[in-house]
Amino acid sequence: MMKALGPLSRRRFLTASASLGIGTIAAPYVARADDPTLRITGWGGKWGEVMKAEIGPAFESEFKCKLQTDSAFPYLPKLQASSRSAPIYDVLHTNSNEQWAAAEMGLVEPKIDPKLVPNLADVYPYAISDKIVGVSIFTSAIGLGMRTDKGYSGVTSWKELWDAKYNGVRGGYVIPVNSLGQAFLMMCGTLFGKGQTDLDAAYTALEKLKPIKIVDFTGAMEKMLLSGEVGMCVIHDSGIYRYDGQNQPTDFVSPSEGVLSLEQVLTITPGSKMKELANAYVNYMLRPEVQKRLAETVWYSPANKKVKLDAKYDAKLLTTPEKVSKLIQVDWKWYNERKDEIDQRVNRIFRA
Amino acid sequence: MQTTASSSLSAAQQTASVRMPGPARHYGRALYLTINIAILVFLLAPIAIVVVFALNPTPFIQFPPVGVSLRWFEKFFASRDFMHALWFSLEVAVLTTASATILGASAALALARGNLPGTRLIVATMLSPLMLPAILTGLALFQTYVLLDVGRPTWGLVAGHTLVTLPYVVRTTLAVLHNFDTRLEEAAQNLGASPLRTFFELTLPLIKPGVLAGAIFAFIVSFDQFPVSLFLVSPGNETLPVTLFNYLKFDLDGTIGAASVVSIVLAFVVVIGLDRTVGLRSYVKL
Numbered sequence: 324m325m326k327a328l329g330p331l332s333r334r335r336f337l338t339a340s341a342s343l344g345i346g347t348i349a350a351p352y353v354a355r356a357d358d359p360t361l362r363i364t365g366w367g368g369k370w371g372e373v374m375k376a377e378i379g380p381a382f383e384s385e386f387k388c389k390l391q392t393d394s395a396f397p398y399l400p401k402l403q404a405s406s407r408s409a410p411i412y413d414v415l416h417t418n419s420n421e422q423w424a425a426a427e428m429g430l431v432e433p434k435i436d437p438k439l440v441p442n443l444a445d446v447y448p449y450a451i452s453d454k455i456v457g458v459s460i461f462t463s464a465i466g467l468g469m470r471t472d473k474g475y476s477g478v479t480s481w482k483e484l485w486d487a488k489y490n491g492v493r494g495g496y497v498i499p500v501n502s503l504g505q506a507f508l509m510m511c512g513t514l515f516g517k518g519q520t521d522l523d524a525a526y527t528a529l530e531k532l533k534p535i536k537i538v539d540f541t542g543a544m545e546k547m548l549l550s551g552e553v554g555m556c557v558i559h560d561s562g563i564y565r566y567d568g569q570n571q572p573t574d575f576v577s578p579s580e581g582v583l584s585l586e587q588v589l590t591i592t593p594g595s596k597m598k599e600l601a602n603a604y605v606n607y608m609l610r611p612e613v614q615k616r617l618a619e620t621v622w623y624s625p626a627n628k629k630v631k632l633d634a635k636y637d638a639k640l641l642t643t644p645e646k647v648s649k650l651i652q653v654d655w656k657w658y659n660e661r662k663d664e665i666d667q668r669v670n671r672i673f674r675a
Numbered sequence: 676m677q678t679t680a681s682s683s684l685s686a687a688q689q690t691a692s693v694r695m696p697g698p699a700r701h702y703g704r705a706l707y708l709t710i711n712i713a714i715l716v717f718l719l720a721p722i723a724i725v726v727v728f729a730l731n732p733t734p735f736i737q738f739p740p741v742g743v744s745l746r747w748f749e750k751f752f753a754s755r756d757f758m759h760a761l762w763f764s765l766e767v768a769v770l771t772t773a774s775a776t777i778l779g780a781s782a783a784l785a786l787a788r789g790n791l792p793g794t795r796l797i798v799a800t801m802l803s804p805l806m807l808p809a810i811l812t813g814l815a816l817f818q819t820y821v822l823l824d825v826g827r828p829t830w831g832l833v834a835g836h837t838l839v840t841l842p843y844v845v846r847t848t849l850a851v852l853h854n855f856d857t858r859l860e861e862a863a864q865n866l867g868a869s870p871l872r873t874f875f876e877l878t879l880p881l882i883k884p885g886v887l888a889g890a891i892f893a894f895i896v897s898f899d900q901f902p903v904s905l906f907l908v909s910p911g912n913e914t915l916p917v918t919l920f921n922y923l924k925f926d927l928d929g930t931i932g933a934a935s936v937v938s939i940v941l942a943f944v945v946v947i948g949l950d951r952t953v954g955l956r957s958y959v960k961l
Contacts, residue, residue, distance in 0.1 A: 391910045404821060
């Protein structure tokens with residue numbers, strides 16, 4: 324029989340608080356295991372859920388180690404602040420623009436050794452191209468998201484985003500902080516100028532996009548599209564496909580000029596004391612079965628050519644050489660070198 | 676004190692009513708009410724929007740709401756990550772409150788009574804965490820822990836929170852000590868009380884309102900602390916604000932609203948808990 328709790332006395336309150344305090348501080352030391360620990364970064368949301376529930380524990384079991392995943396942004400300043408010889412992470416997982424910034428600072432190794440990561444042999448060329456630091460394990464396609472209940476059918480080109488009928492319902496990003504926005508800026512140069520690096524053409528095009536609703540996070544753009552606040556926007560395919568089966572009046576358009584690549588990139592830190600395990604992790608993440616599970620959970624296109632997705636996913640994701648050939652990769656090295664100047668200019672454009 | 680305050684207020688009103696002509700008094704009262712209502716709306720509107728967002732069944736902010744649903748609360752309470760973050764935040768806030776209160780109250784006493792050289796400079800230094808952007812404080816502490824090779828321990832997070840909450844306790848305790856009549860302590864000691872007994876039976880009860888106010892500030896600031904925590908949380912031990920920030924990068928649904936409502940309710944629970952354990956109500960008039 325359970326003993327009834329008496330009223331909360333001051334002594335009991337203080338005793339309980341002290342016990343709680345000691346327990347909280349001591350818990351990590353009590354729980355510390357002897358297994359080697361691989362420190363990685365990773366996303367939250369569905370990605371985090373499936374990594375925590377399945378993919379991570381399977382890796383730990385197979386390689387007899389602990390996987391310690393930091394899913395609290397920002398990763399790059401933390402890595403920058405830690406010692407080069409004892410970095411805070413062994414494997415860095417971020418988008419390509421941040422990986423390039425990390426590589427420029429010498430915080431990550433620019434390439435992965437194919438001898439140590441045999442699955443590199445099976446990836447599409449874009450995943451290890453000269454536009455990539457490390458290896459891209461997945462990619463999303465950045466294109467146009469649109470409402471299907473507003474009579475906007477027949478959209479085939481990026482240029483239609485500039486159509487006056489989308490004034491007031493057009494969506495974009497705060498370019499200095501969002502990689503989709505940054506990639507889109509480069510696309511503007513291609514669409515209206517001599518190429519990705521034609522910044523003047525891109526700035527002129529951005530001026531003409533106003534009025535536009537801009538947000539920081541892609542999650543916010545998804546919700547604006549779902550609520551109807553935005554009718555046409557720049558977005559990645561997984562931001563639309565993740566609502567598959569929920570009868571949402573939204574769709575993703577792959578423009579005829581091509582889709583921009585939003586890569587999920589893994590790199591290894593030069594000072595890591597767990598190099599062997601780090602390479603094993605990169606190789607593991609490129610395994611067809613791991614790629615399939617994650618791709619079908621978060622709607623990312625797998626980098627491994629040998630992955631066979633279920634029909635529903637196969638129809639929409641970039642799973643064949645023909646589909647992959649539509650990907651346009653951004654020259655992030657070039658972009659990062661000019662980021663401050665670009666940030667100042669686009670801030671002026673959208674502030675006015 | 677309340678009686679004195681209310682009688683002086685009514686005296687002031689009477690004086691005002693004698694001096695002000697009828698229509699002017701009417702407009703003055705209307706203006707007074709309007710300003711107060713505007714302030715209340717300004718303070719409460721964000722909370723109201725959060726509650727509406729939390730109860731709205733759609734996965735995005737929609738106004739007017741299309742119904743009432745508890746689905747986001749279910750999702751919040753069913754999430755192991757959110758629950759762990761909630762309890763961890765509470766634990767850190769309790770530990771921070773304890774450390775900031777003990778250190779802050781002791782420091783305030785030393786500053787008020789210690790005849791220390793450069794007291795103003797010391798006070799300014801102790802309040803300096805309020806002047807620095809908290810994100811820089813977090814980054815600096817993170818770098819310090821890295822240099823010391825201690826990783827990102829929970830005590831490090833509590834120390835970071837203590838650093839930014841300490842000024843509140845120092846400030847509120849110093850305010851009470853400013854009006855403290857030291858002759859009471861002298862009288863107690865003249866009557867044979869030891870310095871320790873004088874402190875626990877006279878000084879502490881008299882400065883309790885300031886200490887308690889500082890403690891409440893410390894708890895709330897720690898529980899809501901984001902910029903310092905951003906750098907100091909360790910993998911698997913994220914606080915609720917950090918977990919919410921990471922969540923909204925991927926899922927901006929009503930779970931964020933539900934978490935906020937739970938936080939607001941918790942703040943009330945803490946105030947009620949303090950009332951029951953240390954008798955907050957008796958100090959409210961101060």
